[in-house]
Amino acid sequence: MTPAFPAGFPRLLSGSLPGAANLPAVRGHNAALVLDLLRAAGETGASRPELAEGTGLTPQAVSKITARLRDAGLVAEAGRRPSTGGKPRTVWRLVRDARYAVGLHLDRDELTAVLADLLGGPVAVHRAPFDLGAPPERALEEAVEAVRVLLAPTAPEAGPRAGVLGVGVACPGPLEHRAGVLRRVTGFPGWDGFPLRDALAERLALPVALDKDTNAAALGLALRGADGAGSGSGGESFAYLHLGTGLGAGLVLDGTLYRGARTGAGEFGHQVVQVDGPECGCGDRGCLEALCLAAVARGDTAAAARALGVGAANLAGLLDIDRVVLGGRTVLADPEPYRAGVAAVLAARAERTDGRPVPVSTAPGGARLVADGAAHLVLAPLFGRLEPARGPLTWTPPGGEGVVGE
Amino acid sequence: MTPAFPAGFPRLLSGSLPGAANLPAVRGHNAALVLDLLRAAGETGASRPELAEGTGLTPQAVSKITARLRDAGLVAEAGRRPSTGGKPRTVWRLVRDARYAVGLHLDRDELTAVLADLLGGPVAVHRAPFDLGAPPERALEEAVEAVRVLLAPTAPEAGPRAGVLGVGVACPGPLEHRAGVLRRVTGFPGWDGFPLRDALAERLALPVALDKDTNAAALGLALRGADGAGSGSGGESFAYLHLGTGLGAGLVLDGTLYRGARTGAGEFGHQVVQVDGPECGCGDRGCLEALCLAAVARGDTAAAARALGVGAANLAGLLDIDRVVLGGRTVLADPEPYRAGVAAVLAARAERTDGRPVPVSTAPGGARLVADGAAHLVLAPLFGRLEPARGPLTWTPPGGEGVVGE
DNA sequence: CCCACTTTGGCAACAGTGTTGCGAAAGCGC
DNA sequence: GCGCTTTCGCAACACTGTTGCCAAAGTGGG
Numbered sequence: 020m021t022p023a024f025p026a027g028f029p030r031l032l033s034g035s036l037p038g039a040a041n042l043p044a045v046r047g048h049n050a051a052l053v054l055d056l057l058r059a060a061g062e063t064g065a066s067r068p069e070l071a072e073g074t075g076l077t078p079q080a081v082s083k084i085t086a087r088l089r090d091a092g093l094v095a096e097a098g099r100r101p102s103t104g105g106k107p108r109t110v111w112r113l114v115r116d117a118r119y120a121v122g123l124h125l126d127r128d129e130l131t132a133v134l135a136d137l138l139g140g141p142v143a144v145h146r147a148p149f150d151l152g153a154p155p156e157r158a159l160e161e162a163v164e165a166v167r168v169l170l171a172p173t174a175p176e177a178g179p180r181a182g183v184l185g186v187g188v189a190c191p192g193p194l195e196h197r198a199g200v201l202r203r204v205t206g207f208p209g210w211d212g213f214p215l216r217d218a219l220a221e222r223l224a225l226p227v228a229l230d231k232d233t234n235a236a237a238l239g240l241a242l243r244g245a246d247g248a249g250s251g252s253g254g255e256s257f258a259y260l261h262l263g264t265g266l267g268a269g270l271v272l273d274g275t276l277y278r279g280a281r282t283g284a285g286e287f288g289h290q291v292v293q294v295d296g297p298e299c300g301c302g303d304r305g306c307l308e309a310l311c312l313a314a315v316a317r318g319d320t321a322a323a324a325r326a327l328g329v330g331a332a333n334l335a336g337l338l339d340i341d342r343v344v345l346g347g348r349t350v351l352a353d354p355e356p357y358r359a360g361v362a363a364v365l366a367a368r369a370e371r372t373d374g375r376p377v378p379v380s381t382a383p384g385g386a387r388l389v390a391d392g393a394a395h396l397v398l399a400p401l402f403g404r405l406e407p408a409r410g411p412l413t414w415t416p417p418g419g420e421g422v423v424g425e
Numbered sequence: 426m427t428p429a430f431p432a433g434f435p436r437l438l439s440g441s442l443p444g445a446a447n448l449p450a451v452r453g454h455n456a457a458l459v460l461d462l463l464r465a466a467g468e469t470g471a472s473r474p475e476l477a478e479g480t481g482l483t484p485q486a487v488s489k490i491t492a493r494l495r496d497a498g499l500v501a502e503a504g505r506r507p508s509t510g511g512k513p514r515t516v517w518r519l520v521r522d523a524r525y526a527v528g529l530h531l532d533r534d535e536l537t538a539v540l541a542d543l544l545g546g547p548v549a550v551h552r553a554p555f556d557l558g559a560p561p562e563r564a565l566e567e568a569v570e571a572v573r574v575l576l577a578p579t580a581p582e583a584g585p586r587a588g589v590l591g592v593g594v595a596c597p598g599p600l601e602h603r604a605g606v607l608r609r610v611t612g613f614p615g616w617d618g619f620p621l622r623d624a625l626a627e628r629l630a631l632p633v634a635l636d637k638d639t640n641a642a643a644l645g646l647a648l649r650g651a652d653g654a655g656s657g658s659g660g661e662s663f664a665y666l667h668l669g670t671g672l673g674a675g676l677v678l679d680g681t682l683y684r685g686a687r688t689g690a691g692e693f694g695h696q697v698v699q700v701d702g703p704e705c706g707c708g709d710r711g712c713l714e715a716l717c718l719a720a721v722a723r724g725d726t727a728a729a730a731r732a733l734g735v736g737a738a739n740l741a742g743l744l745d746i747d748r749v750v751l752g753g754r755t756v757l758a759d760p761e762p763y764r765a766g767v768a769a770v771l772a773a774r775a776e777r778t779d780g781r782p783v784p785v786s787t788a789p790g791g792a793r794l795v796a797d798g799a800a801h802l803v804l805a806p807l808f809g810r811l812e813p814a815r816g817p818l819t820w821t822p823p824g825g826e827g828v829v830g831e
Numbered sequence: 832c833c834c835a836c837t838t839t840g841g842c843a844a845c846a847g848t849g850t851t852g853c854g855a856a857a858g859c860g861c
Numbered sequence: 862g863c864g865c866t867t868t869c870g871c872a873a874c875a876c877t878g879t880t881g882c883c884a885a886a887g888t889g890g891g
Binding site for chain 3: 445446447448451472473474484485488492508509510511512513514515
């Protein structure tokens with residue numbers, strides 16, 4: 020089968036829609052491709068020929084790109100592969116501490132701030148009590164203070180915050196990630212319309228990205244592999260289901276976080292799975308959240324898991340996803356029954372449709388999951404996995420100009 | 426707010442993951458951007474400055490690109506805009522009959538073949554009885570024959586099939602669009618594993634793209650606007666719900682057809698909305714399809730619409746979509762009650778969440794909807810909306826080389 | 832009717848991307 | 862020691878969009 024269109028025929032660079040492609044964009048795109056492959060390669064690293072194979076670039080192009088990335092300090096040589104009869108390949112690896120990102124998780128009663136390296140690994144953690152019900156200005160002040168405390172000891176001689184790319188912030192929804200504005204956080208109406216992203220960006224003089232807690236968690240899982248086994252390579256699709264105070268989901272489709280135009284995607288708790296079922300706080304009947312939480316309240320973990328499984332099966336069928344990851348306080352308090360219960364429902368469904376059952380796992384990272392993921396809101400753009408955060412740029416790259424350019 | 430990263434910093438061209446960007450890819454990408462804007466502009470057309478504004482390209486780049494596209498015959502000047510104090514703008518429009526595509530809908534008992542122009546408009550239609558239960562080889566023969574009949578009268582002097590880009594084929598699922606292979610079409614096990622795409626491509630000597638009927642319909646709706654009002658511009662998200670023999674869905678997320686890795690996305694009929702509900706043919710209980718079809722069977726349209734609405738509301742919440750389009754024989758036989766019923770459920774939900782209700786409409790295009798959409802499986806790649814079809818290329822562009830490239 | 836002004840859009844030179852051709856470097860195996 | 866394989870850099874190249882500049886083609890006021 021020959022290709023359907025001659026070379027140069029209109030063809031996606033990836034998903035099309037946004038943006039014109041000019042030379043800087045091409046450079047950035049290909050650099051991101053290489054970085055993403057190196058990220059996925061982890062400790063193993065990757066040689067130039069392997070990067071060429073993986074990206075579709077020519078070896079010579081890879082040579083130029085790795086040289087630029089080396090000069091920017093983002094990658095470094097790390098040994099060689101055994102020879103296969105010729106000159107041995109030089110192995111490249113990501114320089115973990117070349118840049119940092121802050122992940123900030125603002126939960127109802129607690130705040131978690133994480134300083135993460137390029138791979139998302141934790142460098143420092145700061146935890147503090149927090150009151151989402153306090154007046155926004157006061158809460159904002161506490162968030163700012165937490166980031167300051169976190170960054171204080173970093174590279175004191177190179178000036179504070181050297182190499183910090185920005186701050187990713189994760190909150191309970193609803194909110195609008197594109198505008199960086201909170202909506203009526205359940206139970207905390209004072210936040211409605213508060214421009215959290217811009218306020219934080221101004222106070223911290225750093226780029227800030229805002230998203231829902233479930234989205235941040237899902238993004239983090241997408242970039243490090245749900246089992247912590249690295250990977251997070253290709254365009255896999257999965258759902259992160261979070262059962263805690265409420266029930267929500269984060270969706271990663273084809274390797275990209277799917278948020279919807281209004282950051283409303285992942286509304287999972289009020290999926291109706293029992294028409295004319297018991298009333299839910301939302302006013303509807305038979306919502307998944309109501310069923311799950313009722314079962315949890317009466318100690319019937321099996322029933323809660325079964326309900327969760329029905330929702331997971333609906334979701335898995337609708338979106339043809341590759342795996343399901345469970346998290347949230349309720350699940351993590353006693354993970355196995357939930358995992359097994361959800362897996363059982365999915366297995367039963369797979370048997371009926373002659374398909375492979377969708378694997379189910381529980382989220383690693385424990386209480387830091389969301390904060391770690393929030394850091395990835397800032398890191399992911401480097402690897403071409405998300406649009407960049409917005410805000411003032413204070414960190415100036417070594418060359419003084421573009422990091423990768425020159 | 427300054428941009429977060431200096432120019433040239435790794436940044437998405439669009440959705441990342443696939444493909445390296447080289448110069449031909451850039452050319453194709455930008456050409457597709459321009460073509461897509463012109464497609465969305467329809468009769469109105471667009472001037473160079475408008476295209477520059479819409480794509481983000483510089484006016485000079487747009488000039489070069491439109492010149493290439495004019496030489497390829499894909500676009501043409503079409504009058505001028507009134508002057509605003511200076512030289513009036515030249516209006517460009519897509520040349521509808523510059524290229525053609527065939528859309529082939531293989532249904533259980535009928536076959537529809539459509540010859541469509543660049544905009545997806547019908548040029549010729551051919552309908553024939555068809556038996557999906559027949560041996561694959563015989564069905565294949567009939568499909569080939571139908572395409573031959575459809576193409577026979579086209580441009581007899583320029584050789585048959587001049588300007589035909591390829592054939593888009595839509596079938597009932599399940600199938601795998603990437604491999605171009607059918608799976609156990611419900612009730613017709615003989616098709617399991619049959620490489621329909623490659624077989625057709627070889628017999629017709631044309632590129633062929635294969636997809637589910639619901640996906641083809643959704644793609645068609647995405648590219649012409651559900652109400653036939655043109656548009657289909659930006660990255661909107663919607664769901665096409667098809668109620669006929671069965672119940673299925675086609676999903677368009679952020680302007681792109683979402684199919685899932687195994688073409689399994691859009692599995693809507695067996696979403697469980699009533700745990701412990703009535704048994705479904707699939708072996709589960711409380712499936713949407715079972716509830717809907719039972720209501721239809723007993724003549725209770727209102728109940729069928731209400732059930733459909735519950736499913737639509739679940740879907741709309743989970744994916745944060747912009748609108749819902751209803752179609753399929755059952756709905757189209759008496760559209761309004763379904764539209765109103767589904768809209769009512771969505772409106773009630775919107776009221777509870779203080780959101781805007783998701784608009785509901787019924788699909789235009791009637792019985793030809795799927796066949797029209799199938800043609801778009803071939804057309805969409807031109808506009809950067811889908812990866813290209815695969816198969817032998819027989820149609821040689823004017824220049825002898827790439828269409829857009831020289 | 833003329834002239835200043837605005838806007839469009841082409842031409843030419845340019846910066847910078849990945850590509851190609853070729854050769855040096857660095858190992859393996861006989 | 863020598864031929865062979867493989868890696869990888871240098872130099873020339875093709876071609877992209879970009880920039881600077883100017884001609885073309887209108888409007889509108891005097």
